[in-house]
Amino acid sequence: MSLRLSTIVSCISVVLASSVTSKGFIPFPHHQFDSRSWNSQNPSCSGSPLNYVVLPSLGKGLGVFAVRALEVGDIVMQEAPALLVHPPPFRQGMGYNVTEVGIRARAAFEELSEDAQAEIMSLTAYYRPAEARLPGFDLLKAIFSSNAYNTGADLGLFPKIARINHSCRPNAGYSWNAAIGKRVVYASRKIGEGEEITVSYIPLLLSVSERQKRLDPYGFKCGCDACAAEESARKAGDRRRRDIRDAFNQLERESISDLVNDKAGNKKAQQLARQSAKLAHLVEEEQLPDYYAKASRLAAIFHARIQDWEQATRWAQKSYELRRMADAESKETKEMHALTNNLIASWNNEGAKP
Numbered sequence: 001m002s003l004r005l006s007t008i009v010s011c012i013s014v015v016l017a018s019s020v021t022s023k024g025f026i027p028f029p030h031h032q033f034d035s036r037s038w039n040s041q042n043p044s045c046s047g048s049p050l051n052y053v054v055l056p057s058l059g060k061g062l063g064v065f066a067v068r069a070l071e072v073g074d075i076v077m078q079e080a081p082a083l084l085v086h087p088p089p090f091r092q093g094m095g096y097n098v099t100e101v102g103i104r105a106r107a108a109f110e111e112l113s114e115d116a117q118a119e120i121m122s123l124t125a126y127y128r129p130a131e132a133r134l135p136g137f138d139l140l141k142a143i144f145s146s147n148a149y150n151t152g153a154d155l156g157l158f159p160k161i162a163r164i165n166h167s168c169r170p171n172a173g174y175s176w177n178a179a180i181g182k183r184v185v186y187a188s189r190k191i192g193e194g195e196e197i198t199v200s201y202i203p204l205l206l207s208v209s210e211r212q213k214r215l216d217p218y219g220f221k222c223g224c225d226a227c228a229a230e231e232s233a234r235k236a237g238d239r240r241r242r243d244i245r246d247a248f249n250q251l252e253r254e255s256i257s258d259l260v261n262d263k264a265g266n267k268k269a270q271q272l273a274r275q276s277a278k279l280a281h282l283v284e285e286e287q288l289p290d291y292y293a294k295a296s297r298l299a300a301i302f303h304a305r306i307q308d309w310e311q312a313t314r315w316a317q318k319s320y321e322l323r324r325m326a327d328a329e330s331k332e333t334k335e336m337h338a339l340t341n342n343l344i345a346s347w348n349n350e351g352a353k354p
């Protein structure tokens with residue numbers, strides 16, 4: 001048993017990077033004018049082959065809306081970068097040299113067709129009005145800085161994905177899929193026909209006021225369900241997000257610490273398993289799908305430690321499915337696949353014992 005368990009623990013002790021990403025290496029505002037809502041023009045009548053349509057979103061400029069009902073894991077859109085820039089070296093604490101990035105973006109932009117250039121130039125950029133009056137101001141640089149994502153070792157601009165608005169309870173996740181060379185947006189929970197697709201621009205385990213501060217540079221006040229709720233609900237949400245953050249920190253630390261096989265150690269292992277299941281439920285209660293896979297993975301690890309193979313396998317499978325949804329070929333997905341198989345084997349062995 002100890003051998004098998006150590007194999008499992010060594011397999012799962014790799015600390016997986018969170019899939020949560022932030023948008024733009026300089027923030028930008030999406031939300032600049034009020035206009036018609038979704039209800040004023042329903043694109044489902046148009047028979048669009050796409051799962052989404054870009055339309056004005058009340059109070060938020062343009063937004064992306066589901067043309068049909070989407071199930072968890074359905075692809076909303078996948079987009080190759082319209083502009084791909086190999087950045088200069090990243091300077092710790094200072095980021096990229098924005099001027100140099102701008103020069104490289106301009107060079108790549110000049111190679112594009114007029115239509116592609118026009119699509120890029122229609123995107124929103126964030127900059128202070130005074131900046132626009134400075135000699136050498138380059139709107140393309142501002143657009144690129146505001147909307148580009150880390151894309152492998154490069155920076156990529158995705159004009160369609162750039163239209164998706166932010167929510168602190170997003171219904172979609174997104175990630176760069178190196179195998180297909182596209183950024184993929186998928187439904188992280190059920191999305192109704194006509195519902196606005198949202199992703200998160202910022203890390204979400206923050207209080208309402210901390211989140212608003214992080215969103216300030218994007219030029220809008222978030223009015224999502226979590227931010228616009230009445231005060232008592234907002235405070236409850238703040239508490240849950242703080243508890244989730246603390247629990248992740250503690251359980252990540254514990255997940256790479258050695259097992260102590262004595263009475264106190266076993267008691268602690270039982271307690272950690274309960275905590276990990278509670279964390280997974282808290283994340284669901286606060287509707288933070290970006291963190292489901294991470295929480296489920298921890299629950300798998302801690303249930304494996306107490307040799308509750310059924311629960312461990314259930315959590316591992318869940319984490320694997322969520323990782324696969326984001327990117328079937330990623331390192332994280334493959335690791336969860338291996339872990340799930342190990343746990344199933346352990347469960348089978350357990351059942352085979354006399």
Ligand SMILES: [Zn+2]
Pocket residue numbers: 167168169211222223224225226227228
């Ligand atoms: Zn919000």
